[in-house]
Amino acid sequence: MKRVETTCGYCGCGCGIYVNVADDDTILGITPSYNHVVSKGKLCSKGWHGYAFVRDSRRLTSPLIRQDDGTFREATWDEALEKVASGFKDAMIDEDNTERIGIISSARCTNEENYLMTKMARAGLKTSSIDHCARL
Numbered sequence: 001m002k003r004v005e006t007t008c009g010y011c012g013c014g015c016g017i018y019v020n021v022a023d024d025d026t027i028l029g030i031t032p033s034y035n036h037v038v039s040k041g042k043l044c045s046k047g048w049h050g051y052a053f054v055r056d057s058r059r060l061t062s063p064l065i066r067q068d069d070g071t072f073r074e075a076t077w078d079e080a081l082e083k084v085a086s087g088f089k090d091a092m093i094d095e096d097n098t099e100r101i102g103i104i105s106s107a108r109c110t111n112e113e114n115y116l117m118t119k120m121a122r123a124g125l126k127t128s129s130i131d132h133c134a135r136l
């Protein structure tokens with residue numbers, strides 16, 4: 001077994017955890033980081049037990065693109081990112097795109113990731129329509 005030090009991804013608190021991983025890469029459980037500056041050895045129930053999603057069969061493993069008939073097909077990351085960038089370019093028509101482009105970030109991101117999302121929205125996409133769902 002190996003212990004992988006990382007940050008809990010369930011909310012923006014950013015508690016320090018070790019993921020205990022078997023030799024076949026199966027996750028065996030979570031152990032708190034006892035000297036982590038945020039969590040100091042404590043985790044909520046999501047931090048202790050919320051790792052089943054990693055191997056959930058319903059989890060998407062590749063991007064999907066909606067086709068004209070409404071169905072989805074698998075795509076490469078390059079193709080999906082190109083489609084997203086193209087959609088943003090089409091929607092950006094002036095210096096204030098607040099009415100056309102809105103960004104929904106996530107409470108599961110770290111504070112730093114949400115800060116970057118704000119920068120991308122305001123500086124890159126020229127929109128001040130940004131929110132996130134801090135309701136886990």
Ligand code: SF4
Pocket residue numbers: 008009010011012013014015039042043044045046047048
């Ligand atoms: S979900 Fe719980 S353990 Fe995970 S970062 Fe948030 S408070 Fe910490």
